[in-house]
Amino acid sequence: MATIQDIADKLGVSKGTVSKAINNAPDISETLRKTILDTAVEMGYSKLRRQRSHAKKFCIIIENMEYEEPHQFGYDFIIGFRQMAEPAGYIVDVIHIDEQTQKKTPYDVFMLQNDYIGAFVLGFSLTDPWMKDFKTSHTPTVLYDNYISANPFIASIGIDNNEGMTLAVSHLKKLGHKKIGYLSSALGSHIMQVRHKAFFQAMKQNDLHTEPTYAGSSYYITQCVEKHLSRLLQMGMTAIICSHDLIANAIMVQCQQLGYHIPRDISIIGFDDLPMCAYTSPPLTTIRQDRAELGKCGYYALDSILNNVSIGTILLHAQLIERNSTSKI
Amino acid sequence: MATIQDIADKLGVSKGTVSKAINNAPDISETLRKTILDTAVEMGYSKLRRQRSHAKKFCIIIENMEYEEPHQFGYDFIIGFRQMAEPAGYIVDVIHIDEQTQKKTPYDVFMLQNDYIGAFVLGFSLTDPWMKDFKTSHTPTVLYDNYISANPFIASIGIDNNEGMTLAVSHLKKLGHKKIGYLSSALGSHIMQVRHKAFFQAMKQNDLHTEPTYAGSSYYITQCVEKHLSRLLQMGMTAIICSHDLIANAIMVQCQQLGYHIPRDISIIGFDDLPMCAYTSPPLTTIRQDRAELGKCGYYALDSILNNVSIGTILLHAQLIERNSTSKI
Numbered sequence: 001m002a003t004i005q006d007i008a009d010k011l012g013v014s015k016g017t018v019s020k021a022i023n024n025a026p027d028i029s030e031t032l033r034k035t036i037l038d039t040a041v042e043m044g045y046s047k048l049r050r051q052r053s054h055a056k057k058f059c060i061i062i063e064n065m066e067y068e069e070p071h072q073f074g075y076d077f078i079i080g081f082r083q084m085a086e087p088a089g090y091i092v093d094v095i096h097i098d099e100q101t102q103k104k105t106p107y108d109v110f111m112l113q114n115d116y117i118g119a120f121v122l123g124f125s126l127t128d129p130w131m132k133d134f135k136t137s138h139t140p141t142v143l144y145d146n147y148i149s150a151n152p153f154i155a156s157i158g159i160d161n162n163e164g165m166t167l168a169v170s171h172l173k174k175l176g177h178k179k180i181g182y183l184s185s186a187l188g189s190h191i192m193q194v195r196h197k198a199f200f201q202a203m204k205q206n207d208l209h210t211e212p213t214y215a216g217s218s219y220y221i222t223q224c225v226e227k228h229l230s231r232l233l234q235m236g237m238t239a240i241i242c243s244h245d246l247i248a249n250a251i252m253v254q255c256q257q258l259g260y261h262i263p264r265d266i267s268i269i270g271f272d273d274l275p276m277c278a279y280t281s282p283p284l285t286t287i288r289q290d291r292a293e294l295g296k297c298g299y300y301a302l303d304s305i306l307n308n309v310s311i312g313t314i315l316l317h318a319q320l321i322e323r324n325s326t327s328k329i
Numbered sequence: 330m331a332t333i334q335d336i337a338d339k340l341g342v343s344k345g346t347v348s349k350a351i352n353n354a355p356d357i358s359e360t361l362r363k364t365i366l367d368t369a370v371e372m373g374y375s376k377l378r379r380q381r382s383h384a385k386k387f388c389i390i391i392e393n394m395e396y397e398e399p400h401q402f403g404y405d406f407i408i409g410f411r412q413m414a415e416p417a418g419y420i421v422d423v424i425h426i427d428e429q430t431q432k433k434t435p436y437d438v439f440m441l442q443n444d445y446i447g448a449f450v451l452g453f454s455l456t457d458p459w460m461k462d463f464k465t466s467h468t469p470t471v472l473y474d475n476y477i478s479a480n481p482f483i484a485s486i487g488i489d490n491n492e493g494m495t496l497a498v499s500h501l502k503k504l505g506h507k508k509i510g511y512l513s514s515a516l517g518s519h520i521m522q523v524r525h526k527a528f529f530q531a532m533k534q535n536d537l538h539t540e541p542t543y544a545g546s547s548y549y550i551t552q553c554v555e556k557h558l559s560r561l562l563q564m565g566m567t568a569i570i571c572s573h574d575l576i577a578n579a580i581m582v583q584c585q586q587l588g589y590h591i592p593r594d595i596s597i598i599g600f601d602d603l604p605m606c607a608y609t610s611p612p613l614t615t616i617r618q619d620r621a622e623l624g625k626c627g628y629y630a631l632d633s634i635l636n637n638v639s640i641g642t643i644l645l646h647a648q649l650i651e652r653n654s655t656s657k658i
Contacts, residue, residue, distance in 0.1 A: 149492050149495060150495070150496060151646075152646050152648070159641070160641045163478050163479055166478060293638050293639065296638060300629070309625060310622065310645055310648075311626075311644075311646070312488070312644045312647075313642065314640065314642070314643050314644075315640075315642040316638075316639050316641055317480075317639040317640070318479075318641075319481070319639075
């Protein structure tokens with residue numbers, strides 16, 4: 001548990017300054033106050049949320065996603081969300097909810113029973129039972145990478161995947177690639193369907209030929225490699241875009257084992273920009289989604305719904321991070 | 330020019346209370362403070378923005394859109410944007426920029442010359458010269474109903490038109506309609522293209538048959554009526570969705586002149602929910618876009634870009650407003 005001294009030490013400011021920031025004293029700049037509060041949240045300074053005895057509670061509901069360590073996909077979402085919510089006086093609980101719990105208790109009942117006034121939902125697949133509940137729920141809820149139409153209590157946030165895929169395909173086209181394949185996880189989640197469709201759309205926009213056989217998807221990464229990679233290589237692909245970084249890394253390893261040099265013989269692009277991308281061999285060119293910013297947007301959308309501004313969708317810009325897994329043909 | 334007394338009179342509170350709200354005194358509730366500031370902005374209490382001598386300046390740039398009177402389409406956008414920006418200390422100028430000015434001065438130059446740190450852009454068509462400038466601009470800019478890909482300084486806001494069109498088609502389907510036509514303005518603006526595509530998509534989602542001939546578009550409303558209405562009626566359409574309320578109203582008037590009763594013989598749906606919709610004959614069923622909320626979102630997106638949160642798109646939920654221009658077949 002961090003103390004005021006810990007925060008002061010980390011930032012190289014005095015304890016008094018940290019104290020001023022936390023107590024909203026007027027004689028401190030807004031920028032410094034923001035930095036101190038962000039750091040306090042990140043270091044787990046818990047007094048921030050205990051300040052108000054009747055604080056309202058949000059929950060971050062997580063399924064199918066690791067989030068406890070800084071290198072895991074869900075971690076930064078939680079930090080970003082809490083950096084906004086806790087200084088605004090909310091308590092934020094992070095809870096893992098499995099299918100069993102979802103089947104046993106309807107979503108709105110669960111939220112009421114636990115005094116949550118809103119939720120930020122991460123990692124749900126289309127078959128998670130509460131996905132049906134969201135269609136008619138009256139609880140302010142923000143879904144990351146899922147979409148529910150026409151319920152004013154539900155908003156969606158994510159990055160602009162069409163933009164991301166267009167950046168990836170245009171980058172490869174500029175490097176001279178024409179035969180580009182696509183490998184993804186199974187299409188059982190909303191976001192995998194969106195990216196799959198976005199790939200074909202981006203190829204079309206770039207006047208590059210595609211056929212359904214240019215793409216392959218499997219539930220497990222090893223399956224995906226086994227089932228589709230040699231086929232794509234035999235078809236003469238000079239580049240492969242992957243639905244996320246973990247597949248991209250597995251593909252790079254397998255290509256190298258088959259004697260291909262990356263990027264000389266084949267270019268590979270990932271998606272997400274996980275922390276590991278800078279350390280793969282070679283470092284992976286990928287599409288970044290800034291997960292801390294997405295966490296902040298999640299809070300903004302939730303706060304808006306609570307204030308009767310009916311946010312439906314927020315998409316952040318995607319960004320191409322060019323490393324060494326792509327090169328001229 | 331409104332005074333503190335005017336604001337106090339309008340809200341039925343004391344002058345002291347208004348003064349407290351404007352000067353950020355702590356002994357006033359956040360809700361009341363917000364209401365007073367909103368009202369002050371709406372009534373044009375100008376001292377709010379003169380408080381800070383070095384206030385930063387935004388501009389709202391308008392083309393092809395009326396905005397000076399409360400019943401005009403652009404009016405509420407401006408109010409919503411100013412209700413957020415002025416209490417936050419910004420000066421907001423509203424300026425009409427024609428094609429001539431755009432041709433003469435590049436966008437970023439214009440913004441620099443006039444000390445604007447960001448803009449909210451309304452009503453631009455795809456042929457407005459600055460639409461090209463936005464692709465590479467480095468000025469934080471939010472476009473209403475226009476989209477620029479992959480420039481982190483540019484965000485787009487609007488309502489979810491796919492959702493809106495789905496609400497319109499589903500509503501008609503529930504009433505028993507199967508042959509549904511679509512009439513729109515010329516497809517020379519981004520939003521007209523989006524709605525046109527959304528119509529066909531919504532028909533498909535609802536398992537209703539369509540062909541390209543089910544839709545018609547023309548630059549002028551009178552042209553649209555003359556050229557397409559009798560065709561759609563001869564094809565046996567029992568309902569027509571229009572790309573905006575003004576066309577819908579013209580279609581209703583013409584149908585009635587041809588001896589059709591609305592909604593008994595034919596159902597009509599508009600788009601936008603202009604103030605006039607409650608007073609047309611019959612009152613028009615339409616899809617609402619809340620323009621004051623969109624103005625507020627415009628400010629949020631601009632503020633986010635200035636704070637390096639790279640908002641790409643914000644879409645508000647669409648809402649079906651059921652009046653008397655639609656009924657069972």
